[in-house]
Amino acid sequence: MLTQQELKQNAAQAAVDYILPMLRTDVIVGVGTGSTADLFIDGLAMHKERFRGAVSSSDRSSARLSALGVRVFDLNDVQTMPVYVDGADEIDAGLHMIKGGGGALTREKIVASVAERFVCIVDESKLVQKLGRFPLPVEVIPMARAAVARELVRLGGQPVLREGFVTDNGCEILDVAGLAIAQPEQLEAAINNIPGVVTCGLFAIAGADIALMSTQDGVRELRAPR
Numbered sequence: 056m057l058t059q060q061e062l063k064q065n066a067a068q069a070a071v072d073y074i075l076p077m078l079r080t081d082v083i084v085g086v087g088t089g090s091t092a093d094l095f096i097d098g099l100a101m102h103k104e105r106f107r108g109a110v111s112s113s114d115r116s117s118a119r120l121s122a123l124g125v126r127v128f129d130l131n132d133v134q135t136m137p138v139y140v141d142g143a144d145e146i147d148a149g150l151h152m153i154k155g156g157g158g159a160l161t162r163e164k165i166v167a168s169v170a171e172r173f174v175c176i177v178d179e180s181k182l183v184q185k186l187g188r189f190p191l192p193v194e195v196i197p198m199a200r201a202a203v204a205r206e207l208v209r210l211g212g213q214p215v216l217r218e219g220f221v222t223d224n225g226c227e228i229l230d231v232a233g234l235a236i237a238q239p240e241q242l243e244a245a246i247n248n249i250p251g252v253v254t255c256g257l258f259a260i261a262g263a264d265i266a267l268m269s270t271q272d273g274v275r276e277l278r279a280p281r
């Protein structure tokens with residue numbers, strides 16, 4: 056029986072194997088944030104001579120990449136990336152995700168939007184029939200925290216401020232429990248439209264293109280049905 060850590064390691068290694076054919080000395084790789092992404096960074100860094108560098112979605116991942124000798128680029132200096140690799144807190148069969156457990160959701164959405172392909176690395180515990188068991192992180196401008204929270208209650212959620220946490224963008228996170236996420240694209244748009252919301256952790260309008268999901272029987276490749 057593989058532990059969750061071993062499952063994460065297998066998903067991360069599968070992503071390294073998946074992107075190896077894309078690496079060239081002018082290629083920049085998009086890199087996510089979290090414990091699974093950390094394992095991907097460690098594996099990726101072993102091939103650092105084969106690609107130019109990385110754009111990361113958090114100060115934490117940038118520090119890990121730099122410490123392992125991978126050059127970290129500012130997204131403003133990068134026009135294209137073949138791939139963005141990141142974990143998720145939940146993923147459904149349509150490859151819609153909830154992300155932001157680590158608080159990096161906004162930069163994750165930005166870097167992913169520039170990359171040609173989003174490869175999600177998860178262990179099978181993250182696969183759900185319907186998103187919403189994991190409280191949805193919503194990054195908010197601090198002065199709008201209470202106003203946004205009232206709107207989230209109107210949408211049926213129970214927002215809780217992530218105490219003592221400030222994002223890399225100097226903002227706050229509301230973790231919203233109790234949302235029935237029947238239509239993830241519509242809910243993502245509705246929440247992102249609330250004044251004061253920087254972004255929400257639903258990645259549904261643009262979900263993952265491929266998920267490498269590790270199971271007790273090996274890594275399964277899931278593709279978005281679009």
Ligand SMILES: O=C(CO)[C@H](O)[C@H](O)COP(=O)(O)O
Pocket residue numbers: 087088089090091092141142143144153154155156157158159160163
């Ligand atoms: O969205 C994220 C961070 O903001 C992570 O991808 C998500 O929280 C999954 O993390 P882990 O791989 O540690 O389970």
